[in-house]
Amino acid sequence: MTRCSRRALIRGAALLPLAATVADGLTGPLTDRYFPRHGTYAHDTASYDLHLAYHPVNASLNGRARIKAVANRSLDRVELDLSRLSVHTARIDGNRVRTRQRDGKLYLDTPRPLAKGAHFMVDIGYSGRPKPVRSPFGPIGWDRTGDPHDGTMVASQPLGAPSWFPCNDRPDDKAAFTFRISVPHGHHALANGTLLERRRTGHQECWTYHHPGPMAPYLAALYTGRFRHDSGTVHVGTADKPIALHNAYPAWMADDAEHDLARQPEMLRAFSGYFGQYPFEAYGAVVVDAELGAPVENQTLSVFGSNHIDGHRGSETLVAHEIAHQWYGNSVSLRDWRDIWLNEGFATYAEWLWSEHIGEDDAGEIAQQAWRSLQARNQDFRLADPGQRRIFDDRVYVRGACTLHALRTAMGDGRFFAMLRSWHDSHRGASADTPAFVAHAERSAAHSVRPLLHSWLYEKPLPRLAA
Numbered sequence: 166m167t168r169c170s171r172r173a174l175i176r177g178a179a180l181l182p183l184a185a186t187v188a189d190g191l192t193g194p195l196t197d198r199y200f201p202r203h204g205t206y207a208h209d210t211a212s213y214d215l216h217l218a219y220h221p222v223n224a225s226l227n228g229r230a231r232i233k234a235v236a237n238r239s240l241d242r243v244e245l246d247l248s249r250l251s252v253h254t255a256r257i258d259g260n261r262v263r264t265r266q267r268d269g270k271l272y273l274d275t276p277r278p279l280a281k282g283a284h285f286m287v288d289i290g291y292s293g294r295p296k297p298v299r300s301p302f303g304p305i306g307w308d309r310t311g312d313p314h315d316g317t318m319v320a321s322q323p324l325g326a327p328s329w330f331p332c333n334d335r336p337d338d339k340a341a342f343t344f345r346i347s348v349p350h351g352h353h354a355l356a357n358g359t360l361l362e363r364r365r366t367g368h369q370e371c372w373t374y375h376h377p378g379p380m381a382p383y384l385a386a387l388y389t390g391r392f393r394h395d396s397g398t399v400h401v402g403t404a405d406k407p408i409a410l411h412n413a414y415p416a417w418m419a420d421d422a423e424h425d426l427a428r429q430p431e432m433l434r435a436f437s438g439y440f441g442q443y444p445f446e447a448y449g450a451v452v453v454d455a456e457l458g459a460p461v462e463n464q465t466l467s468v469f470g471s472n473h474i475d476g477h478r479g480s481e482t483l484v485a486h487e488i489a490h491q492w493y494g495n496s497v498s499l500r501d502w503r504d505i506w507l508n509e510g511f512a513t514y515a516e517w518l519w520s521e522h523i524g525e526d527d528a529g530e531i532a533q534q535a536w537r538s539l540q541a542r543n544q545d546f547r548l549a550d551p552g553q554r555r556i557f558d559d560r561v562y563v564r565g566a567c568t569l570h571a572l573r574t575a576m577g578d579g580r581f582f583a584m585l586r587s588w589h590d591s592h593r594g595a596s597a598d599t600p601a602f603v604a605h606a607e608r609s610a611a612h613s614v615r616p617l618l619h620s621w622l623y624e625k626p627l628p629r630l631a632a
Contacts, residue, residue, distance in 0.1 A: 166509070195500065195501050198501050199501060199502040199503055199553040200323070200553070202270075203246055203334040204246065205333060207238060207243075208234045208235060208237055208243065209235055209237060209333075210332075210338050211234060212343070213230060213232055213332065213341070214230070214231040214342075214345075215344050215345065216229040218346075218347040219346065219348055219389055220349075221352065224294050224309065226293060226294070227292045228250070228329075229290050230287075230291070230331050231286065231287070231288050231289075232287040232331070232332075233284070233285075234333070235285075236279045236280065237281065239279065239280055240275055241274065241278050242273060242274050243272070243275060243279075243285075243287060245332060246326070246327035246332055247291065247330075248327040249295065249296055250291050250292065250293035250295060251291060251292060251293050252264050252266060252290065254289070254290035256288040257273060257286070257287055258276070259288075262274050262275065269327060289331050295307040295328055296308075297328055298328045300325070301554050306321050306324075306325025306326065306328025307319055307328040307387075310455040312390040312391065315389075316388070316389055317387070317389045317390070318468060319386050319468075320386075320461040320463070322383050322461055323502055323556070324383070326382035333382065334382050334383070336381045336501070336596070337381070337500045338381065339378055339381050339498060340380065341375075342374075342375070342376045342385055343375045343376075344356040344372075344375075344387065345371055346372045347369045347370065347371045348369070348370060348372070349368060349370075350368050351370075353372070353389065353392050355386075355392070355413055356374040356387050356388075356466070357385060358374045358465055359374060359375060359446055361373045376445075376447075376464070377446070378464070378594075379594050384462070384463050384464040386451075390415075391415070391416070392415065393414055395411070397410050399433050401433055405442055405443065408433060408445075408446070411448075411449035412429075412449050413450075413452070414451070414474070420476070422474050424476055424478070425474050425475070425476065425477075425478050425481065426450055426484060428478075432488045433488060435522045436492065436518075439518055439586075440589055441586040441589045443491065444491060444492060444495075444496035444593055445465050445491060445495075447465050447466075448488065448491060450466070450467045450468070450484070451467070451468050452473070453469070453471070456470045457469065457470030457472065457473070458470075460480075460483050460486070461487075462494055462512070469483070469484075482516040482520070486512045486515060486516050489515030490508060490512045492589050493511035494507075494508035494512065497595070497596075499597070499598070501598065504549070504598045504599050505551075505556045505557075505561055506548050506549065507598075507599065509561050510565015510566050510568060510569060511565070511566075511569065513562040513563065513565060514565070514566040516566075517531045517532065532566070533632065535563045536567055536630040542560070545625060547624070547625055548560070548561065549599040549622040567621070567630060568622065571617060571630055574631050575610070575617055576606075576609070576610050576611070576614065577611075580609060580610060587609065588602065603622070
């Protein structure tokens with residue numbers, strides 16, 4: 166997500182000593198999560214198969230979720246997250262089971278205890294009128310747009326996924342996704358991954374998408390309405406498979422949107438050089454008929470508001486930001502929301518790299534300007550542990566990007582960009598945290614960078630930024 170104005174409550178953050186740095190390869194549950202009521206470590210998810218029928222006249226959703234998972238300990242119930250929607254049938258491994266819903270949670274009693282390591286399948290039928298869920302950052306999740314054809318959109322970061330499907334809502338529980346979305350004939354449906362089939366049955370059309378992921382629930386996306394579609398492929402290197410590129414936008418802004426998104430292929434090529442091979446099979450952007458506070462980096466399918474399109478590329482840095490998230494945030498995911506600078510600092514620095522790439526402001530010049538703006542603000546903030554209500558504080562973005570520029574200056578371009586590429590390569594499709602990044606940078610540097618990173622990540626006072 167790009168930075169936007171958010172009113173944040175101040176909450177102190179405990180210092181995490183650098184001595185706690187761990188090696189790459191993270192195991193075991195976190196015991197001090199920012200949002201402990203979302204998700205569970207009792208199981209990990211392998212795949213979601215979602216059958217969804219949306220009825221725009223009454224804004225209702227009928228859903229069936231088939232979830233494959235593995236137990237991490239002996240289980241006599243399965244816990245999922247689901248808000249504002251009612252479950253009417255549930256089965257585990259084909260057996261009907263009793264369910265309870267309370268405070269955004271769905272509990273399913275197992276027909277018999279599931280042993281640690283057991284693979285199991287949950288089948289859930291549910292329905293209702295989906296709405297955004299309340300969060301410390303305002304309503305998020307499923308929402309309706311201003312589309313005259315009753316369009317919908319999903320922007321779930323960080324806690325909105327349970328507004329439209331039952332899930333294990335942890336950012337580090339990543340899975341494959343299949344979406345089968347039925348809408349009235351003449352309406353369109355878009356979701357993550359690749360369109361496998363578009364089939365008409367009577368007055369309905371079913372759009373089927375598949376994304377092997379792995380993908381965190383908060384990055385799953387669904388858009389309905391009527392769109393102009395623009396498809397193609399992007400070749401980023403002789404050894405890489407071409408990337409399927411698909412954009413969609415309301416017809417009334419098609420010319421402006423096509424112009425504003427036209428440099429996506431060049432961004433994909435440039436960032437593949439900086440960060441390594443593009444991690445997914447497809448990419449695209451959806452522009453919805455609504456004004457959004459910020460675009461959102463839903464995996465393979467970012468969403469922008471109509472206010473981000475002006476026909477003059479006035480928001481092109483945001484286009485670059487969301488593309489960069491496909492590497493950092495989506496492919497390499499955060500282990501917990503306290504580590505969000507690993508998403509937002511990296512994507513913000515990608516904006517500065519894009520500026521360099523097209524011959525505008527140098528990243529060093531932008532970093533100095535950003536440092537001066539940070540210096541003028543209160544020094545009450547730890548980047549690696551900002552506090553639950555400040556994960557979208559502008560300083561997460563800007564100080565995070567300055568941290569990377571300081572590291573680039575200390576390491577030199579050759580080692581720095583090799584380090585970024587190996588960071589993605591070693592954690593592709595997985596999750597990581599700040600101590601793992603510090604350890605990785607330390608191994609990649611010619612001399613120790615721990616003291617530098619400690620001052621930027623764990624200390625409140627803003628360090629000096631070398632020119």
